Amino acid sequence: MHLQSSLAATRTILRDDFKGRSALTDQASGSSADHLGVAGVRMTWRRNEEIFGEGEPATCVYRVLKGVVRTYRILADGRRQIAEFFLPGEVFGLHARAVHQASAEAVTDCEVVAVRRGQLSERAMTDGATAHKLLALTLHQLLRSEEHMLILGRKTASERLAWFLMDMAERIPAPNRVELPMSRQDIADYLGLTIETVSRTMTQLQDDGVIELPTRRQVVLRERQTLMDLAA
Amino acid sequence: MHLQSSLAATRTILRDDFKGRSALTDQASGSSADHLGVAGVRMTWRRNEEIFGEGEPATCVYRVLKGVVRTYRILADGRRQIAEFFLPGEVFGLHARAVHQASAEAVTDCEVVAVRRGQLSERAMTDGATAHKLLALTLHQLLRSEEHMLILGRKTASERLAWFLMDMAERIPAPNRVELPMSRQDIADYLGLTIETVSRTMTQLQDDGVIELPTRRQVVLRERQTLMDLAA
DNA sequence: CCGCGCATTTGACTCGGATCAAGGCGCGCG
DNA sequence: CGCGCGCCTTGATCCGAGTCAAATGCGCGG
Known part of the structure; x- marks a missing residue:
């Protein structure tokens, strides 16, 4: 490091x-x-x-x-x-x-x-x-x-991000849509990752059809179950 | 993973x-x-x-x-x-x-x-x-x-281990010597590492003269300051 | 005191995520 | 409505720690 x-x-x-x-x-x-x-x-x-x-x-x-x-x-x-x-x-x-x-x-x-x-x-x-x-x-x-x-100790990047999205979705009541109030850097520092990994993993989840990113700060949860499984 | x-x-x-x-x-x-x-x-x-x-x-x-x-x-x-x-x-x-x-x-x-x-x-x-x-x-x-x-989120293997040893040394009162009650696997699972990495890092610290390992469960703190610095 | 089992160490190789380095683009401001 | 600044994304490469595999040796029981 x-x-x-x-x-x-x-x-x-x-x-x-x-x-x-x-x-x-x-x-x-x-x-x-x-x-x-x-x-x-x-x-x-x-x-x-x-x-x-x-x-x-x-x-x-x-x-x-x-x-x-x-x-x-x-x-x-x-x-x-x-x-x-x-x-x-x-x-x-x-x-x-x-x-x-x-x-x-x-x-x-x-x-x-x-x-x-x-x-x-x-x-x-x-x-x-x-x-x-x-x-x-x-x-x-x-x-x-x-x-x-x-x-932080045991999960992979995509598991971390899935957990984060599900957690935010639970805490901010809005059906299948999360408005992220924080930057990518904040998310990275919360999840013990780098900003690049957060970005890439977001993109990957979108490419897999699990989420949609209409705006940088908005996430549409397309396959809640997949996210739940990832979040474990 | x-x-x-x-x-x-x-x-x-x-x-x-x-x-x-x-x-x-x-x-x-x-x-x-x-x-x-x-x-x-x-x-x-x-x-x-x-x-x-x-x-x-x-x-x-x-x-x-x-x-x-x-x-x-x-x-x-x-x-x-x-x-x-x-x-x-x-x-x-x-x-x-x-x-x-x-x-x-x-x-x-x-x-x-x-x-x-x-x-x-x-x-x-x-x-x-x-x-x-x-x-x-x-x-x-x-x-x-x-x-x-x-x-777990931000430190390297040697920083984690140094922190762990200093923390144990503080909690178990014994001058410059720590008797570890737990296995390497426990230490690994506490620090978010694998058992191999814990073992290798221990050996490295010993080779560097920072600690001494008379027994698997005993650690002699040879250079406290180095450990402190690593533990940050 | 010897042999056995298991925790630990060590070695070779892999790989996920970090690092380094460009672009792209949304948003606010003029 | 266009410009520019940061945030974000994407690409190429690297490296620390993980994985897989095997050897070592400590501690314990016979």
Whole structure:
């Protein structure tokens, strides 16, 4: 494995570029109740802006209202592994330590509710239901990451992609059509592949009649069963 | 990727073989308090016996007293991904659903405390500290699995192995020497490699003077810094 | 102490996906 | 409506790890 220096450089530039122009626009509309029963603050980010970075103090837990968020870890030479994409309704930023163990960025322009960790854990201490919900959320994330490990460790490129498409299809309710909110590079870094392999495999699936790609960001699921079988 | 049929067969035989002879010996010594504040039952398993299987109802949460446990997911054709090894003191069996999402087996003969999920969640509902501890355990597991994803998705064989050795060295307190409780196959399935690659990479590290292998199961860390750098 | 079985190592070769390198083209902007 | 910039696709080649096969040797039982 060689240094992906150019990529790394590009990414660094991108991040630094955005980091300055604090785009987290606290909407004056102010606080709205989070589903965890704690008042939260609504915030917005624009595409590719950093929400929090690895190593920063973890002050909040977030719920996506609109848009998509990615969390990831990155190596010194730029190799990146996206741990998860968070879609509307999903919760991210739950970390074991007082410091974030991963970075989070907006995949698309997005709107998020942030809840202070302190308030949350305070409430959880006294309210069993909140504690239970927090645990359930974390366990759900753990379930997903165990499946993700199986995919990263043991599946082929086409199996990975098929699983990804089926997973997205499940999470975004739309019959036999998936609107991908993220780039090919994001998909590659989520599935442990390169952008070229993702592209080629997409093309292959299309040539095989399994999917159709009317647009780069749209996928029509033509043979769901084939995808299911591939996704195993 | 071809079917690893022979391997799969071997594993299936192994599992079925052991499954019958119910070896979970409830020790009459009976219940001893778990650290989660709930009375648990002490149980023992022998090497390679199944503790629970994917799809079985998840009745208990476990803490290892002695020995080592592996949890894993397996594909129809035998490809296996070990999610985690659990060493003495560590807790496993925490799952989001009422059904186990992974299988667990004894890596070595081992002794475990089992706590009923019902009792645990009951206590968690009323006792904030217990709920907090449960959450902390789960978050810790999530932290580890995010790192594991980075390793599986983006690291080379020698980086994976170096990380594994450093991680084991940290978890088993013993200066510059690691006693590996698991086989090469287990290591391979944990790191998303084949047994041959694990073996070759070990040999390479030894030839480079980074480690020493007095026994198959023993590793002497000769150049800790080199390993650290590799593990990144 | 010897022989046997099995985990592990080693060797030769293959191959899936990575890398390196051009194009193509959709989308936004003027 | 045309132009240009990035994203994406496609092509050629390479290489790290997988596969297949065989030898080694450790640990255990007799």
